[in-house]
Amino acid sequence: MKEKKTSPYHHGNLKEELLQTALEMIDKEGLDTITLRELTQRLGTSRTAVYRHFASKEALILGVIEKGYEHLNLLFTPIFQDRTHSVAVRFEAMGRAYLDFAIEHPNLYRLLFGENFRQEREEICDYKDENQATGLYALIGLLTEAQEEGIIAQVNPMVQAAMVWASIHGLASLLIDGHLIMSDNMEAIYEYSIGVLLKGLQ
Amino acid sequence: MKEKKTSPYHHGNLKEELLQTALEMIDKEGLDTITLRELTQRLGTSRTAVYRHFASKEALILGVIEKGYEHLNLLFTPIFQDRTHSVAVRFEAMGRAYLDFAIEHPNLYRLLFGENFRQEREEICDYKDENQATGLYALIGLLTEAQEEGIIAQVNPMVQAAMVWASIHGLASLLIDGHLIMSDNMEAIYEYSIGVLLKGLQ
DNA sequence: CATTTAATGTTAACATTGTCAACATATATT
DNA sequence: AATATATGTTGACAATGTTAACATTAAATG
Structure with a gap:
């Protein structure tokens, strides 16, 4: 100021x-x-x-990670909670926003969802569990909604969420780390992936 | 000696x-x-x-990466090519072997499939494309087989392979990087994932 | 307001690490 | 046997994270 x-x-x-x-x-x-x-x-x-x-460089980075999670929550929560759209639409929009963030901010994405500070990170995430909209729990909520609407099978939503998150996270990781040499096919791959997931979850 | x-x-x-x-x-x-x-x-x-x-530490690490890929090829090729088992069985066995390697050797897994040496790695992988059994191309071959048997839909197998690889890679990454706090559920998550994939690919 | 205390910032120095230059020694070539 | 090449060693350097000792400002206390 x-x-x-x-x-x-x-x-x-x-x-x-x-x-x-x-x-x-x-x-x-x-x-x-x-x-x-x-x-x-x-x-x-x-x-x-x-x-x-x-206390150290690591402690600073850990603070950055925490800040990054808060930033992401602000970005994703509206998409999750927007009840004006159907579950399927929100599901697709969520995956796209997640992928977009990874591609636009690969270094931040690796920082938040990579190997860094595995141990300390769990502490951060633990006290964040209270916030219902954060990360995995928001996805679980969306999948529970989908189960209630009969769109997907009634399986343990935590298992479903892990599977879905893994699919999108894997796609994001392979892309930003240069393991998929087909950036032109990217949109096709994403749309196909969402389709396979929605069909497979039925 | x-x-x-x-x-x-x-x-x-x-x-x-x-x-x-x-x-x-x-x-x-x-x-x-x-x-x-x-x-x-x-x-x-x-x-x-x-x-x-x-020439440098990086060059040495790059040599290690190359060695690691060769090692992995030796590990996976028999599973891909074992025609005594059905495509579905091989598909499931492939994913399990892939996950097992990641969990047993997380550091090596990150070295081979993480962000390291994105640029230089592509050179290694390029000249390895000749070896038909390596990595993504083996998976493409297996999916092509599955298409011919009518088990899965006839879509561009490269797109399918990317989607499948991403799913398993994502699961492996989230697990070894400590983002899924449910190691007890791991087997359930894996089996469910394979099921969702096989159903979704139909 | 004056004094003391805590918070915040600076400088100098150190250990570690990757890397290079100069030198040493073994192997290969002629 | 003599020379050249390959391979290994020592000493030094810059960059980096970190600590200790010191300096300065803000806060607390009387």
Whole structure:
């Protein structure tokens, strides 16, 4: 908000800006290539200022992950909860939004859904379970709705959700990691995948 | 084969042992934590001996990736080509072997099917296309067989293969990266997934 | 308001790691 | 046997995350 001409000794909002800038840097350059020195330099502070707000680089990244999940929730929740559209339409829109995010932000996608901080991440996700709209639980809700409408078979929705998530996640991962050399076929693959899923779930 | 008591100046087979030991280290400890110093120390050579055989650490890892693909081909080809079993049985066995490998060797799995060396990897895979049994092409072959038997719909088998691979890859990735907290349900999820795929592909 | 305390930021230094240059030694070639 | 090539070693360097000691500002307390 308020900007001093000569940068003051105390930054004022460093913790939040560290998280924000780190997220942007990871988004653009990837997790492996970002460095604390470049991050702090970009904010006009010294290298070790980070350690007044985070115990380590890993702790900072973990904060970025948390921020990323919140961001994604805000992006996906409206799609899940939009009852003006049918379950099937929402299902398809959800998958498309998920894929779009992965393709537009591959580095962030890997950060949130890759191998990083497996252990610590579970803590973040655990306390997020309260938020009903988040991630897997939103999908479970949608599938439960679909079961009630008789669109899909009445199977343990958690198992169904895992299967569906895995399919879309796998497609996103293979694409952004360059294992499917057919970017032109992408739309066809996605539409076919949704079709196979909806038919297979019946 | 032949061991001198006093280690000679020339190692004799260093390049191959570098690849083999690097592969074992990555398998056990993961790609990010291995270091050239520890690798060479384990082989009794000096840190920089690597550079007589590889241009860089990345080049070495790329060699490990290549070795890993060959290993996997040897593991999967018999399953694909075993005509004593039906297509459906082979399909299910293939997925299970794929998942088992990922779970037993998560670090190797990430190395081979993750984001690493996207660009360089395509070169490796390209010249491997000649080998008909490798990776995606083996799956395409199996799906083509299934189409001929009328088990699944006659759609572009490359699209089908991408969808199927994505599903199993996604399941493997979510599991080894700790995004599915239900290891007890794993068998159920896998069997259900194969069922959904076979039904959806019809 | 004055003083003390806590929070926040800086500088210097260190260990680790990948990499290169210069040198050493063994193997291959002629 | 002499030379050239391949292979291995040592020392050094830059980059990076991290810690310790110090500096400065904001907050708390009287």
